[in-house]
Amino acid sequence: MEELIEKLKKEVIAQLNLEDISPEDINPDSPLFGEGLGLDSIDALELIVLLEKNYGIKIEDPKDGKKIFFSIRSMAEYITENKK
């Protein structure tokens, strides 16, 4: 799980062009949106693309997004449970 979390941090930084942020700056349990990394709605769409492109996971119900993308750890847990 920890390995996947570190990989995800790098992927999120690259996918969202977070050039001023390094993997060490991201607390895997902090919220990604709002107070955390301050991501916006377009970033949310990019994270959906990231899951599909890199892990083959398609989110069928948009309502699940809030829970899945709460933090890097919640993303990693969802990937572990659903990776094909």
Add this chain to the structure above:
Amino acid sequence: MESLITSCCIIRDNKVMLNDRLIYYQENISKFADFAKSVYKQANISYPKFYKMDSVSKLGFLATELVLQERTIAGYLPEKVGVVFANASSSLDTDMAHQETIKDRSGYFPSPSVFVYTLPNIVIGEVCIRHQIKGENAFLISESADAKMICNYVNELFDNDRVDACICGWVEVLGGQFFSLAMLVEKPEHYIPTDGIIKFLPKIFNVEHVNLFLKPN
């Protein structure tokens, strides 16, 4: 009464000219994004959203940012500041980047963050968000840099009392080539050197002067 160009930034040929001074030069540029990032850092700008912008927005944002580092618009009502930019290729540079993400049906992953920039006027939105500008805006398209078109449009805004100040110019990026001219235009009665030091001698906002800025050195 004619308006004045009170601050002016030209970015082209690997150079950044701000109010007649060369403030940045990079001999070899492999990618526009790298050049833009270097200018951003040199100018001590802190605005992480910059990294997410497309090339046209980065270029227009940087030129505007530098113009407003020399002349503030803080004294104006947000509704009385306009933004008028123009170019020749619209958002074609970004349109092609978007097309790259959708051309292969087996790897069909359109990027939302690229797609949102497939309109030329997004650069104006970025500038307005950054500087809380709420006045008239327009993005004009013409085959080549057209001083008359820009002057006519902006002067109409001043003549009809729609703006007290206007950021305007040319923002063109295509295939690695780039050129931006950003000018702050103000009514003469609003022009007071903020610190008593004249860093840039204002020029009358007319076709002749704008053509001088648009002309390659």
